[in-house]
Amino acid sequence: MPRAFDDEWSLNWFEDRLNGRNETFVCIAGICSDLGCKTVLDVGGGPGFMRRFLSTDIKLDVVDISPKIKLLGESLFSDVKFITGTIDDMDNSYDAVIAISVIEHMNGYQSFLTSAFKKANKVVVVAFRNGLDEKEKIQNYKRLRNYWDNKYSLPKLKDWIDSTLIPSRMEIIKVNVNRDYSPELVMVLYKE
Numbered sequence: 429m430p431r432a433f434d435d436e437w438s439l440n441w442f443e444d445r446l447n448g449r450n451e452t453f454v455c456i457a458g459i460c461s462d463l464g465c466k467t468v469l470d471v472g473g474g475p476g477f478m479r480r481f482l483s484t485d486i487k488l489d490v491v492d493i494s495p496k497i498k499l500l501g502e503s504l505f506s507d508v509k510f511i512t513g514t515i516d517d518m519d520n521s522y523d524a525v526i527a528i529s530v531i532e533h534m535n536g537y538q539s540f541l542t543s544a545f546k547k548a549n550k551v552v553v554v555a556f557r558n559g560l561d562e563k564e565k566i567q568n569y570k571r572l573r574n575y576w577d578n579k580y581s582l583p584k585l586k587d588w589i590d591s592t593l594i595p596s597r598m599e600i601i602k603v604n605v606n607r608d609y610s611p612e613l614v615m616v617l618y619k620e
Contacts, residue, residue: 439500442474445529448606450481452555455603455614456526457481463550465523471515471544472530475501476508491518515543522547528555538588545593545617552595552617555603589617596620 446453460468461483470478473490474497482488489509490501498510511517515525525548531537544552589598595617602611 439475439504442477442500445474446477449612452528452603452605452612452614453478453481455601456528456553456555457483459551459553459614459616460486460524460526463523465550467520467522468524468526469515469518469520469522469547471525471527471540473501473526473528476505476510478526478528479505479508489518489520489522491515515540515547518547520547521549523550524548524553525551526553526555529557530554531556537585538592541589541593541617545595545619548617548619550619552619554615554617555612556615557612585615593617 456478465486467487468478468482468489470476470488470490472492474492476488476490478490479488484507487509488505488507489511491511491513492498492501493512493514495512498512501508501510525544527540527544531540531554541552541554544554586598586600589595597618597620599616599618601614601616603614605612
């Protein structure tokens with residue numbers, strides 16, 4: 429049964445979220461290409477827009493919690509495998525596990541990043557906002573009371589990663605986007 433929030437998501441909604449953020453997708457596609465990734469799992473990847481940026485020789489799977497998004501994605505990209513669920517529902521491992529604008533909507537990043545790190549053979553790439561636009565700040569403040577600042581501050585995130593996941597190398601890339609929250613941060617956790 430579709431969740432209630434499915435009703436707000438449409439192709440236009442996703443296109444609007446992508447608007448002005450092409451450089452983030454280009455950056456992530458470049459990382460996957462440079463590392464020779466052949467399989468990519470896009471967690472919370474919506475209708476699969478990452479397909480527009482990845483080389484066609486890279487197999488892309490998208491896992492998202494919305495059945496409606498799965499149907500939308502399947503109508504757009506026939507070469508992408510769409511799965512309704514979460515990262516913990518995935519049995520396979522992938523060269524790269526990516527998540528774009530997902531981490532800031534979670535109740536905590538530890539469980540997600542632990543799962544992503546286990547499922548990635550080469551790299552985990554997470555893009556998240558360096559801020560929130562005014563509408564989102566107001567909504568999140570009312571709902572979460574400074575949740576963003578308390579849970580997702582970069583120093584706290586880096587400290588937790590260094591002490592728990594222990595990647596071979598970690599890189600934070602600032603990507604300028606034409607959105608209120610520019611720059612977007614792209615965190616790359618290498619497993620080499």
